[in-house]
Amino acid sequence: MNNKGLLLVVSGPSGVGKGTVLKEFLKTNPNAVYSVSATTRSPRPGEKNGVHYHFMSKEEFLHLIQQDGVLEYAVYSDHYYGTPREFVNQMREQGKDVILEIEVQGAMQVKQKCPDAVFVFVMPPSYQVLKDRLSGRGTEDEKTITKRLTAAKSELSRAEQYDYIVVNDQVEKAAWRLNAIVTAEKCKMNQMKQVIKEVLQYD
């Protein structure tokens, strides 16, 4: 059963703990890899090309966009950030499941380009918990927290466009749910037609 890997698009509001859940998930899924983004910003000390980012010039990035070579992209403080299609495809062809941790807007771009991707939205167990988590960081002032909460509400309101909701009430539980989603997606009929064929042909 050496099938093509899944493309797992994971979003969720800031403060929901996506990163922690994904780290936990990856611990038990050696078959899954993080997608490496492309960016036009300069590497910071210690950042390696192809590991932390695919670093490229603005011209290269624009060329890639023109060739439909990015699954999604956005511009932050004058720098382009995006997901190169080739890297994702290569990994999937090798049977690796690729994780794309991106914002809702980027996810919706991927939905257009990869209809077979699986879309997972990480939710807080309640709005209050999200509020507490954002405040609990202790690094932001009231104004920043309010701004983040407004942004979070806007992201949450688009959760319905995803295939699955993973509630992060507990990191281990949330990671297990993600794991279950990946396993179940691989048991889906359209992934399994080849297996049925093989079993039926044998005699």
Place this chain on the structure above:
Amino acid sequence: MNNKGLLLVVSGPSGVGKGTVLKEFLKTNPNAVYSVSATTRSPRPGEKNGVHYHFMSKEEFLHLIQQDGVLEYAVYSDHYYGTPREFVNQMREQGKDVILEIEVQGAMQVKQKCPDAVFVFVMPPSYQVLKDRLSGRGTEDEKTITKRLTAAKSELSRAEQYDYIVVNDQVEKAAWRLNAIVTAEKCKMNQMKQVIKEVLQYD
């Protein structure tokens, strides 16, 4: 998140090990229950009404069919066997996941009546394995085995009508896949709309 339980319809050819996989699955899923079938045959010694079967007269059974009170039924050696809708609904309303282990024909009847049911087909890893398992029982003669294999092939050919395929290469693995399917189904968007609503309303 006290949602309605799932209805899990499980089929697979004779000899594939459905029963063993389900037993293993139920060990780690105290929330899941087997559906109790109705039958018009007489109770055997030790069989309890409502536990092993819902025993009823032919008149009662026919009345139930007329009232659309069975999700599926079949007749074997002059006795009716079927799944009473009420029992399944009651369990699901209590949040229990209900397992229906039935043949393809029955499963297709359930599909008509419960479009929200989840259909899982248990497959052997290969036709040869199924053949070995059926022969390995050692209780049947060549003719019976051939007959069973023909029946199995006919069942296998209808596997595509199911939502998921669980390959039973190893009981624990197959049970884990079933577990994953149940967990993933509960993370599906349509199961989660209430959660999103709650999180968004809170402030």
